[in-house]
Amino acid sequence: MTSRYKPELMRFMAFTNGVAYSSDYVFTMSELLNITPEHVCRWMNQQAYGDPEPDESMKPIHRRSSTLEFAKKAISSFMTRINTTWDPVNKRGNPTRSDAVNKLIKKVKKFEVRREGAESKARRAVEFAEFLNLLLLVRARWKSDDSSYLVSSVLKLQWHICARIDDMMKLQFANLSPNTQYPSTLLLQMRWSKNIHEERDAPEQIIIDSLDPKMCVLLNLAVFIESTSSVMSSEFVYGNPKDGDHVVRRFLTSMVKNDSFKKLKTGKLGTHSLRKGAATNVYRSRGAVLL
Numbered sequence: 237m238t239s240r241y242k243p244e245l246m247r248f249m250a251f252t253n254g255v256a257y258s259s260d261y262v263f264t265m266s267e268l269l270n271i272t273p274e275h276v277c278r279w280m281n282q283q284a285y286g287d288p289e290p291d292e293s294m295k296p297i298h299r300r301s302s303t304l305e306f307a308k309k310a311i312s313s314f315m316t317r318i319n320t321t322w323d324p325v326n327k328r329g330n331p332t333r334s335d336a337v338n339k340l341i342k343k344v345k346k347f348e349v350r351r352e353g354a355e356s357k358a359r360r361a362v363e364f365a366e367f368l369n370l371l372l373l374v375r376a377r378w379k380s381d382d383s384s385y386l387v388s389s390v391l392k393l394q395w396h397i398c399a400r401i402d403d404m405m406k407l408q409f410a411n412l413s414p415n416t417q418y419p420s421t422l423l424l425q426m427r428w429s430k431n432i433h434e435e436r437d438a439p440e441q442i443i444i445d446s447l448d449p450k451m452c453v454l455l456n457l458a459v460f461i462e463s464t465s466s467v468m469s470s471e472f473v474y475g476n477p478k479d480g481d482h483v484v485r486r487f488l489t490s491m492v493k494n495d496s497f498k499k500l501k502t503g504k505l506g507t508h509s510l511r512k513g514a515a516t517n518v519y520r521s522r523g524a525v526l527l
Contacts, residue, residue: 244310248279268316272327273334276311280304280337284344284354300354301344308332308341360503361512367395369498371450373491382463386474387487389460391510392453397441398514401484401507403429405477412443412473420445422454 246257249267252275278288284296284304312318312332322334331337347353362370371391377384394404406428415421422443432438446452460474461467467475474480485507491497492505499505 241310241313244307245314248276248307248311251279251282263314265316268314271311271315271331273322273324273331273336276308276331276334276337277340280307280340283307296344296347296353298354299344300356301341301348302358304341304344308337357504359506359509359512360501361516362505362509363500363513364517366498366500366505367391367510367513368450369496370488370491373494373496374487375450383483383487385460385463386480387484389453389456390474390480390484392451392456393443394510395451395514395517396443396453397424397426398511398518399426399429400511402477402481405472405474405481405484407473408471409473410471415442418442 243259245263246259246261249255249263250257252271281290282288283299285294286298287294290296309332312330315330315332317329320329320333322329322331324334344353348356371388374384374388374391378388390401390404393399393407394401403426407424407426411425411427413423415423423440424443425438425440426432427438443453445454449455457473464475467473470476472480488507488510
């Protein structure tokens, strides 16, 4: 995580001190203790408004509140008193954990609600009907594009277990096992998700078949394995993780731009839309069952 946070700290310190630091520079405890909420607010204002001291007429059109929250988290991770709320009287503690910083981010969020802030780049969840449409488009490419077998299998399994595309690419054959209790199903353990830190975070999930060939995970996994001669040469189900990830993302981008793909609502779509769609569909189905 430090590798993601360090560049943010470097940009913040360069802005605050007016110094161009090298990427391998290590800040001293004294330098970090000199940081105040005012420094953090000036940096965030510069990012959001384009000015460290914006006036009332200015709008935060350059950065979203989510970007500011990431900056807050990144800078906070390097603070010597990381868990201490900022004390404005004694001027001690973590400067990112101050009222001034929190109010600044809250104000930016208010502008976003009013559609006066920076445009969101977040991808919306794909609707279930859109997902089915996408599966049909991928299936139509089976005869002309061998990679469509991989994409078809990835999409169905990814939807089935509500996983991210990059996590799917790291799925190993060792993570799959027969289910002796229910022989028509498979057991799967997802061990590569960013939220998995301990053994108990990776419970066995049951992979169930479907009477609908478009949605059947087991059928499409079998089709992929049977049609791919090199599949058993790798410990990973979908081959080299980086190569497979690029193939899926490139394929999906092409499909979404296809004239035959019918979008049911406005909003940007991307690979993360699939995980959002799967999670949203589960939530809606759960609500329907409860009703």
